Amino acid sequence: MRTFECDYTEGAHPNILEALLETNMEQMSGYGFDPYTARAAEKIRAACHAPDAAVTFLAGGTQTNMIVLDLLLEAYEGVISPKTGHINVHEAGAIEFTGHKVLSLPENDGVLDVDALEAYLRTFYADATHEHMVRPGAVYLTHPTEYGTLYTRAQIERVRALCDRYEMKLYVDGARLGYALGCPENDLTLSDLARLCDAFSIGGTKLGALCGEAVVFPWEAPKMLMTQVKRHGGLMAKGRVLGVQFDAFFTDGLYERIGKEAIRHARRIREILLSKGYPLAWNSPTNQQFILLSDAEAEKLRAYVGFDLWGRADDAHWIARFTSSWSTTDADTDALFDMLPDRAALQ
Amino acid sequence: MRTFECDYTEGAHPNILEALLETNMEQMSGYGFDPYTARAAEKIRAACHAPDAAVTFLAGGTQTNMIVLDLLLEAYEGVISPKTGHINVHEAGAIEFTGHKVLSLPENDGVLDVDALEAYLRTFYADATHEHMVRPGAVYLTHPTEYGTLYTRAQIERVRALCDRYEMKLYVDGARLGYALGCPENDLTLSDLARLCDAFSIGGTKLGALCGEAVVFPWEAPKMLMTQVKRHGGLMAKGRVLGVQFDAFFTDGLYERIGKEAIRHARRIREILLSKGYPLAWNSPTNQQFILLSDAEAEKLRAYVGFDLWGRADDAHWIARFTSSWSTTDADTDALFDMLPDRAALQ
């Protein structure tokens, strides 16, 4: 049975696999000192209009967040995250493993409440005991968020201004960035991110890589970057594996194309869900679509199609997730239309 | 000008100083292998009716919380704390420094909301992704709390039952424990703590020691305790300094007496505050009394008497703190009565 549970149920995009195949027997230096890694970095710098950016590649998302934040923060600093942020909920304490507190703040459907951020910072520095507290050293955001929602450029600019005022770094986790970039509603470009962030990631794993996230430090490379990555267990001997994949992503607009296509499929999934009577849990413009199901509905629906029981809405309802991805085809969404019963039929 | 800002503005209780003086030139082994440390531990075991308890002594409160929790928790576990808990707010990230996440939950005037705790645990284990999250490995409480409030024995028993059900440790931070034990409202004895907790501390610094906290592990000593304390930077070469002081605390009921006397003075302070028209911020039965002051009142009052601007109540009001301690005398509270103007006079 076809499942729509998440965007990493398949392997790699055909272009990526082909690039790995074609380069397989070329002899290259290890640890990222190969021409494909250099080329991928160069293409990413060009795509971001950030000619001085340091670009590096890591294998996974939690590893990326752990390493980037540990490099951005002073040892004694914590990182502000929306309460629902991935680092605050689903990374098994990897940030705390590196000694940093996650300072969680209110959000709306996954988007940090910037008023709450401003109030928090004002209150923090007004508190005479703040040197006994954990200094906020960075703000962590995801784009798109864990709820599939998006920041506006204006919101990120406001966060940036607060970062400047209170001497904090800004890091945007783009594990699903391609699915934001592919959205008509999105007004945050790679160039904007390079202009506004101290670091951001460009997710590969969920966009069709076997594994891999690119990290961009637009302004300044962290000291001893390779050493630090290795110290955190993140340095790959065959760095080429990441370089070749990201070189393919940024060749002929593949990364952008994957995002756009997946969003087209997500719109179709949403239409199908709505047309069959399923209420959206909230409005997500990206590749993850969330609906509300009663426990009984959820139980019955599982016989028809694969989806993710993403979380509890309340004691009697689930939030269920249907995703599109780089691998979704029109045949898949047609099949969804055929498989999915009317909600009324689940009663 | 006499200040009532906190309970550690003076040095040591006379009996404690005298004990240090009397034993000063005795030659003793270091690192806690001296007879006074052994005797203090023995007296604490007796006071707790916990003949098998491991008792150790540390220099400060944050150090104590950091070490005890790091020893109680598995590396991958976090600790549940009321949102207002000292480890969550005022320890500069010392818990995260040891790699553990603080999982904060709602509270009422500093007292953990046990219903919220129960709901959190039920939800956590119902979540299919909980192995990607930080496992709650312990519950941290303060008694009295940062707000001067107290847990009831029934509340702690309920927390203990949840700890048993969900395989968690219970640690009570007793930095001001003596001021709870001295309260008529308190129904939690040292024996209760030894029966209900995996570890608890008996605060010395705020009760009249130069420095020092006793830690009781009622059931089981952590492995390699001295080595672990040293690894955290907490082992004192002259362990006697802590042993002699706690031996004095637990001689002729000094610790208990200090608590009772301070509470008597706190009642007098409260009466004085109320009689002069100052509204309590909330009801604290222990040695810290909290009142509400407008910004203008706070500014003017500072000319009359020393107190602590403890925190903001709202944009126009302070919460101010007046404390009694082991050092407070009837003359002090008489002086407070004389110095303190009627609130009306501050308008």
Added chain:
Amino acid sequence: MRTFECDYTEGAHPNILEALLETNMEQMSGYGFDPYTARAAEKIRAACHAPDAAVTFLAGGTQTNMIVLDLLLEAYEGVISPKTGHINVHEAGAIEFTGHKVLSLPENDGVLDVDALEAYLRTFYADATHEHMVRPGAVYLTHPTEYGTLYTRAQIERVRALCDRYEMKLYVDGARLGYALGCPENDLTLSDLARLCDAFSIGGTKLGALCGEAVVFPWEAPKMLMTQVKRHGGLMAKGRVLGVQFDAFFTDGLYERIGKEAIRHARRIREILLSKGYPLAWNSPTNQQFILLSDAEAEKLRAYVGFDLWGRADDAHWIARFTSSWSTTDADTDALFDMLPDRAALQ
């Protein structure tokens, strides 16, 4: 120009790539909950005759050492390593990053001096201050070693006996394990490792995987293994990438065959080196061959063939490394024979 500098200059073995291609569009659960990962684990258990073993898969070698040792050790324990051990020299402090001291001991061409180990342990526990020191909690060995040399089964059995006597764990880092297993001189089987070690790794990256190491805990799975791996940044969303590769390694004896073939090529490389007058730095029975070159010779030789300037022998000489690997062919060694000048010609 063909290089023999190391065993990770190419991508993946053709069978591995093919397995990735064939399974690419199958939908599978993430985080290692896919059928290929289960099958790879099962095949490894069978190959090790360790039906109860926990088997997990990680992306890289340093990550593997960091995670396995952090899971085997108590927080306050250190790990004994030969002075030349990878964790002591070339992992950028990843072990210390997790809080553990590396306790280095003498070795011979990379092989731990077991007499020195025994003397160290006897001395350690005879020292009255040993509780102020770092307790040795595990022994770390590499097989083959960084020098290409091998332990005998008798040596490992002796280390195991010391581990039993002094309550330590034994971990063997098998980043190049296949190249040991393929050696006629090797008498340590996978079954022996499963019988003697608390954990060992089976290296994939250097044996022809894109990335990946298998870890075997023969007797007992660490608590909360997936959570702990994620906390260290090591959990891959597409766990299948590792599972599919190791399933291929352990299908039809591929892993074993790769090792044997590479050793056959290494023997030919050694013969060529010796026949052309190059002196071995020491005797390595595995896939890495080390020769001594004067600085002038090294400089000149680089014009003929690619190799690794592995380290300094003394102020005027290099140790140079030539390796075979899963990718070496008879054509490659024939080419080496043709390209390599007589040493005399370099004078």
Added chain:
Amino acid sequence: MRTFECDYTEGAHPNILEALLETNMEQMSGYGFDPYTARAAEKIRAACHAPDAAVTFLAGGTQTNMIVLDLLLEAYEGVISPKTGHINVHEAGAIEFTGHKVLSLPENDGVLDVDALEAYLRTFYADATHEHMVRPGAVYLTHPTEYGTLYTRAQIERVRALCDRYEMKLYVDGARLGYALGCPENDLTLSDLARLCDAFSIGGTKLGALCGEAVVFPWEAPKMLMTQVKRHGGLMAKGRVLGVQFDAFFTDGLYERIGKEAIRHARRIREILLSKGYPLAWNSPTNQQFILLSDAEAEKLRAYVGFDLWGRADDAHWIARFTSSWSTTDADTDALFDMLPDRAALQ
């Protein structure tokens, strides 16, 4: 029986106790914001001729080394220590607890071999793989050393020059610094240390404080010093306890006087030992004197006088330690003369 086993068997110097007594009931702010701490810092700055130095006070020696080094080092850096350095041997892994590797180098009777240091640094940076290794970020020395020996000013200047050339910090652990300063052989003044070190400590515990070490950062205060100290569990609520003691140490030359007197007593102890036929293990000009005893001699001698079995010299001999301290009197050394049998009598 009088023991000479170590220099922390008694409590505090009378002047120190008196200062604590006299100031006991003064109300002061906590956390080091009291006038005595300020005054002690000012006096230390004056004594070091370092008007811009940041001075802070910590409770113990291991804590001091752990915190200072963690503040001086980048996260990814290690610290060079003589093999016999306290941080490498007797601090239970406190340095590794903070994530840093101790890089141990050869020494002579506890004094770092500066030639070996120079060779190590040259080799390290000549190694093409050094970015996979732990960067040496600081040099740690003790003065006097664990063997009671002293560095010359010329040696420290040479280490400083290497620190400058290779961008490292220099930290001198002065846990027994007063006993160096009191030596005629010593040519390293407080001013020299302030000129040559990035940080150094002035030990109090072993010089007659109840507890306490002063730390001097001559050139530049670490960022957020108080916060960082608290994060490591080292901030004392009653900071006055340390401030008052160090104020007393630096009043009327007490610290210097204690050192000189103890050295006078150490000379007498040495003479007594030699006159009774005990061979020195090596020459120590400071307050610790080391002799060689056969196992049988050691066993018998313990019936006469207290001393420390400091370590094994070989399989049949002990190194035994006799110390003087701030508490030693002429009566004590007279008693030693009376109690100590001729070595011949132990046969």
